[in-house]
Amino acid sequence: DSGVTQTPKHLITATGQRVTLRCSPRSGDLSVYWYQQSLDQGLQFLIQYYNGEERAKGNILERFSAQQFPDLHSELNLSSLELGDSALYFCASSVAGEGETQYFGPGTRLLVL
């Protein structure tokens, strides 16, 4: 158990819908990261937050957004969902923000029908 929690574990929804994925980092970690894992793209970095502020951005679609709250938990919002958004979404956390171990949560499996 990494200490990073994610909810929900599974999510099934329809195209065009909006969903919110939630992540709680390890106690004491200030940085939260979101990654997408799909069969054809592998593990891809989406976005990083540090102590409530956006720190780094990857190839995150405009339909996707995230935020980190004062209690350091984070949410990833996915809107206007398409079939191709079906994937595993992982949250990771680390103490600070660069050049250090990131600990991953168990992931949320999203299926868009």
Add this chain to the structure above:
Amino acid sequence: GESVGLHLPTLSVQEGDNSIINCAYSNSASDYFIWYKQESGKGPQFIIDIRSNMDKRQGQRVTVLLNKTVKHLSLQIAATQPGDSAVYFCAENFSGGTSYGKLTFGQGTILTVHP
């Protein structure tokens, strides 16, 4: 067109053998590298890391080697056990510029250990 999944390299070994998993990384400026293990249905699990000012680091039953000249990373697992069966990913981080904590992952290698 038809969507095709990634074809991951595979490595099959017998229990007790040593395993070597290789990874070519992309950014010559990367200064931090991590190996993760991912079992089916779970998130990536940290195994070992190394910084660019080192060329070797050892953990419990695992060793990571870094060759910056050819941008190559390897993970050696000693006395491989069936519980080591998983997908192994290398990841790199360049902490300069605007990348901060962004990890860039390799495609992964499937390790299968036969009893």
